[in-house]
Amino acid sequence: MSSDLDRRLRAYQGRPAACGTGKDPVNAPMIRHWCEAIGDRNPAWAGKEPLAPPAMLQVWTMAGLSGGPPVDPPGGPSGSPPPSALPELTALLAESGCTAVVATDCEQEYLRPLRPGEVITFESVIESVSPRKKTRLGHGHFITTVMEIRADGIPAGRHRFRVLRYAPGAPPEKPAGPRPERPRPVVNRDNAGFWDGVAERRLLIQRCTACGRLRFPWLPGCAACGSPHWTTVESAGTGTVHSYVVMHHPPFPAFDPPYAVGLIELAEGVRMISNVVGVEPGRITVGMPVRLEFLSAGEGQLLPVFRAVEPGRRMLPPMTVPITRTLIVAGALASRDFQDVHHDPEAARAKGAPDIFMNILTTNGLVGRYIGENFGPRAVIEKMAIRLGVPNYPGDTLTLTGTVAEDGDPREVTVTGVNALGRHVSAAVVLREAGR
Amino acid sequence: MSLRIPDRLGGRAAIAGIGATEFSKDSGRSELALAAEAVRAALADAGLRPGEVDGLVTFTMDTSPEITLAQAVGIGELSFFSRVHYGGGAACAVVQQAALAVATGTAEVVVCYRAFNERSGRRFGAGAQRHQPSAEGVALGWVLPFGLLTPASWVAMTARRYLHVHGLRPEVFGRVAVSCRRYAATNPAAYFYGRPLTLAEHAASRWIAEPLRLLDCCQETDGGLALVVTSLERARDLRHSPAVIRAAAQGAGHAQEMMTGFYRADIASLPELGVVGRQLWRSTGLGPSDVQVAILYDHFTPFVLMQLEELGFCGPGEGAEFVAEDVLPLNTHGGQLGEAYLHGMNGIAEAVRQLRGTAVNQVAGAANVLVTAGTGVPTSGLLLGADG
Structure with a gap:
């Protein structure tokens, strides 16, 4: 039965997902609203001739509150667009109980910066539909779409997007919350x-x-x-791993084994026990350099922990973002994402979440802002791939940290964002430091 | 005993009686009942009546107070009662306390005891997540928020450094497990009687706190054990030949902690046992080559290797090779890995049996037996000898 469904789902692979023209051309007011919501003060996105932040790429393709099919390309080269197979696929999954949706991954390539006045056209296809998977949210299917984006008819970017359509557990398998x-x-x-x-x-x-x-x-x-x-x-906050333990047994509710506990020798010469984060426990070595950061471990409790730095990489300073209701709602609306779970607590609860939660476009924007704050307005992001973990709920704090390869152009940057529930986002970014 | 001058304790007291309950995973009776049973057995072994006991010593961790035990066993007035702190580090120190009392005339017959339902009741291996904000609680508290919550995890931190310093792999710890289980296999009182172990089985056992595997950790046991200490003269008149207390010592190192000694200069060693060893050798004029049997506290295998090195049986990092060579009979009862986890007290009883010539794995000509208590904590040790 399930294999029959899987077969029917596979038939959607390669079929069109969306095709059309952005409802508004790239424009300065939307850029400004978005930067204000995200807190992105990169001067490249402001002034008389602002560029659009690359992390806004998807925003220009969003249908907005009115929803409905994308605007047909006016006299576009392909004439009338092929019909989208997504509504049919969504209905089929809904029949099988997968009525809820959450975005999990976003991979974007930016071929050139977008400027106000440019008209955005896009075409996307369904790249894959996964067989039924068991996830933390419930059983569901991952749907991946790939979108080619043009500005004034010239290729401007590629956007691979993965959502999970799932059957919300009723009641949820695990009560939501910290x-x-x-x-x-x-x-x-x-x-x-x-x-x-x-x-x-x-x-x-x-x-x-x-x-x-x-x-x-x-x-x-x-x-x-x-x-x-x-x-x-x-303490200056730098040190090395003097010894470490990887904890497996017995299980303790606050920890996910295997986890690493390190004996850190600080540069000042004293030692303390802490956690080694940012590296798989199996890759920790005695002598590995580490750097202090602070982990929010529940109500009003910070803990000093140490992030491992692998050879050939250096740490980026952390960026802390209070997850306010305003940030979640403003970020969703500025990215033209009107999914109710991002602004309506009642609707979020009806779908099994304890409260509204941040949308993926805002997280994408925050990663972009972190890159800008570390590498400045001249840095050009070529690729950015993010994967979401636990949600950002109001009242939490997101701390972004990163490492960058010491050498190479383009440079490769990894970013991790954690909140009180665990890892919210992992991102891999490729950038040219002085691309502008 | 003193750190600087030889003491005058050696040869003045002896262990005259040993007694134990069965070793199990669920005793089905109270810790007090276990303690009383072990004490009665030890007195019967010595050929003494409860009314002749005037001193009692146990661990601070024991739940059976001396006064309650005295009532349950029929012991009357007491002129000496004492407890020793720091978990398994107390094992040999309770005998030292008894010997000191006997040597000074503070008491004539002192019984040392330890009993618990450590397997069916509160298991140490389950870890503790909360402590009182006393100095002791604060000292342990530095590691709790980071998830270092069990004795195995505290030892593993030292063990990892030990492996790193000496360029060894975790599989070397298997030498200790295999050696102990070989002796346990022929000891009917041992939990692992009839069940020897191979290095491959050790290496295949699951991780507990990497680099420690399941088979690097001692078992958990319900049971009780008691020892009768009296003057050497009196012991000579009792049922068994005395196990003479040639030397007894306690030791704490610089920057000593309770299991979390991560802040001292070298964490790949056991300086508290170095303090004990120096006193034992100096007091008796003996050295490692004069010992026929060693009973080294084996709560976790790496600490057996480090004890051998600290006591001078072999050089730093050579412990595993030394065990593999099998030149020193070690933990001949099977140790706490193989026989039972009685907080080290069953090891002292084994030393007494070796000196009496009644051990199941008897070592011919055993005249000097070294016994240690738990390490990684303030610890203690005994050099016991045959009389004459």
Whole structure:
């Protein structure tokens, strides 16, 4: 039965998905609204002759609130567009119970920047329809479409987009919401200063004012000279893995085994236990360089953790984005995405989510903003591929971190965004640093 | 015993009685009942009546208070009662406490005991996620939020560094597991009686806290064990030939922690046991080559290798090769990996049997037996010898 469905689904591969002309040409007001929503202050997108941010590529193809078929290309070269097979495919999946949809992946190639006044035309085909998969959201099928985008008739970009059409669990297999909290730090008067520092995103080391020795863990006296007098120094946040453990058993609700715990030797010479993140546990080595960052581990609890840097790469500074309701709604509307789960809490709850959540176009925009903040307005993004993990709900905080290859042009950048639920996005970006 | 001058304890007290319950995964009785049963057995072994006991020593972790145990066993007035802290690190130190009391005349007959339902009750391996904000809780608390929550995980951090420093692979830990299980296979009291192990089976066992596999971790046990300590003179009049306490020592190192000793200069060693070893050798004038049997606390295999190195049986990083060479009978009861996990107390009982000549895996001519307590924590050790 299911294999019969799979066979029918496979028949949609290669059929047209959408074809048409963007409802508005590329224009400065939409660019400005979008930049304001995303918080993108890249000067390349402003001024008298703004360029469109590459992460807006899909925005120009969106149908908007009125929905309906895309506008036919007026007297376009291909005449009247072929009918889309997507409505039929969507109906077939809905019949099989897959009534909900969520975007999971977006891969874009940018052939040239878009400028106001250019008319966008696009053609997309259904690249693949997956057999039924079990996912965290429920059973469903991944549908991948590939869209060729032209501006004023000249190729401007390619957009590969994957959505999951799934049968929402009723009731959901796992109640939505934050995972159980990690064990809290044990705090008393002797070490409160350390955790106060962590709350301000500072890693403080005690320093004996009598003999000058740095010490960790925190104690009310110096093991070297016995003096009770001390001050603190702030760690520069760099270090190496002195030893590490990969935890498998027994399971603890707040952790996903296998996970890595490291003994970090800070550049200042003291050691502390923390987590090693940003690298598969199996690729950690003793001596690997790491850099401090702060992980939000539940209500009001930050933890210092260490991101591993693989050889030949360097870290990018983190960017923290408060996930406000305004950001989610403004980002969705500025990207012409009127799916109700991104602005209507009631509708989101009806589809099994605890609240509204950020759309993929906004996440794409935030990754683009992170690249701009790190590489400046002259950097040109050639490709950007993102994969979504856990959702961004209001009240959370998204922290983007990245690494970049030390050499090469174009350069390859990886970006990871985590929130309190886990990994929200992984992205691979290819850019030319001084392309403009 | 002192760090700087030889002590005068050696030869003044002896272990005169040993007693144990069966070792199981579910005892079906209370920890107090297990303790009382073990104490009665040890007194019967020594040929002493409960009324002759005037001192009791146990671990701070034990749930059976000395005064309650005394009532349950029929022991009357006590002139000495004491407890030793730091988990399995207390094992040999309870005997040291008893010997000190006997040597100074504080008590005449002291019973050391430890009993728990560690398998069917609260399992140490299940990990702890919460601690009180005491100094001890804070010390352990530095690692909890990061998911380092079990004894295996704390040892694994040291074990990884050990492998790195010496360029070894985790499979070398299998030497210890195979050796212990070989002895357990011929010990009817052992949980793994009749079940030896191969290196391949060790290497195929699943990861617990990498680089530690399941078979690098000792078992978990329900049971009780007790030891009777009295003066050497009195012991000579009792049923068995005395196991003379030639030396007893405790040790804590610089920057000592409780299982989380990650901040000291070299984490690929066990300096607390170095403190113990230096005292034992100096006090007795003996060295590694004078020992016929070693009972080294085997909660986790890597720490057995590091103990051999710390005590001078072999050089740093050579522990696995040393075990493979099989020149020193090691954990002849099967250890805690093979016989039972009784917080090290069953190892002391095995040392006594070797000196009496009654061990199931008897080593001919065993005259000096070294016993250690749990390492990675403040620890202790004993050098026991045959009388005469």
